[in-house]
Amino acid sequence: MQLRLTKNIQEAVHAALAGEDFPLKYKEEAEQVASISLEKPSGISLDLLKLIAQYLDRSSVEQDRTWFHELIRGTEVYVEPKEPPPKNPEFEAYMEQLRAQQREKEYAKMVSSVVTSEDDKYMYSLRPNELKEIKGHVTTILNIAFSMVAVYVAVYMAAKTMTQDVGTVHS
Structure with missing residues (x-):
């Protein structure tokens, strides 16, 4: 000791x-x-x-x-510090390869929304932000139209169950 x-x-x-x-x-x-x-x-x-x-x-x-x-006043048990284990070069190379792949993924994710070519930049002579906005508007219009059709069918079915007269003219 x-x-x-x-x-x-x-x-x-x-x-x-x-x-x-x-x-x-x-x-x-x-x-x-x-x-x-x-x-x-x-x-x-x-x-x-x-x-x-x-x-x-x-x-x-x-x-x-x-x-x-x-x-012995002021002293304590001395434990010699452990030496760090030797590093395996193959493992270090593998870890560096994984780090490089991770950096590439992060970079690709970061620049994925950026368009690089001039042809892709203005598809249909619209900026990408404007195209997303138009897509949102079209989706909203389709949702409203679908809702109107669903309400019409629901009112028709409710009216049919209340009365036998569906509003057609008999000659």
């Missing part, structure tokens, strides 16, 4: 390395920890930290004693 390196811990590592009888087993790791920049998060092993606390406890006088709980 590792703990996040703090300035307090790094100063304790420097103080422990200054002593002559620091164990060689942990000396290399301690030197690495002492030289690490604190700007980027990094860790220190719990075993090394315990050793440093014990070493400082033995080598210091009573007033300058560094307790383990003081040494």
Whole structure:
């Protein structure tokens, strides 16, 4: 397990390395920890930290004693950040192809209402907006005519059920 390196811990590592009888087993790791920049998060092993606390406890006088709980104040468990998985070039190429197709669809949708040729621009010498408006008017007229026929048939059928006389002249 590792703990996040703090300035307090790094100063304790420097103080422990200054002593002559620091164990060689942990000396290399301690030197690495002492030289690490604190700007980027990094860790220190719990075993090394315990050793440093014990070493400082033995080598210091009573007033300058560094307790383990003081040494780890402000730190937390260090979890090394995971490296992002390597990207598959085939998958990236496929994704780029899909993005290009999507951009083409969006572009085609955006320019679909725009007419490009001069012949298509004024069909029947009308602008496209005017043609849509005329289509709307014709539809409205047909709806009114259909409604009138439907009302006539409905009135005729209602009159037929009320009386037998449908209004024809008998000679």
